[in-house]
Amino acid sequence: MAADWLVCANCAGRVSEGRCATCRAQLARQRERGPWEALTGPAGLLALVLALAAIALVVARPA
Known part of the structure; x- marks a missing residue:
């Protein structure tokens, strides 16, 4: 994590x-x-799958 506000226990x-x-x-x-x-x-994997699906929909859309 890269949050500066994390407090150590x-x-x-x-x-x-x-x-x-x-x-x-x-x-x-x-x-x-x-x-x-x-x-x-x-x-992260879900975001990658959704991004690939969005790209596939844009490419496959008829003109």
Whole structure:
């Protein structure tokens, strides 16, 4: 997650500040993710399927 307002349950600080080991580990995981990471979840896959369906409808529509 890239939200700056997330609060750590371990140190009660913002995760983006990296106060404790848990926060720093989460920040490291966020940096390791690639640009295609959003498509691995159910919402990302659904968005991809809907976008492909919309493209198929536009291409298949008669002139």
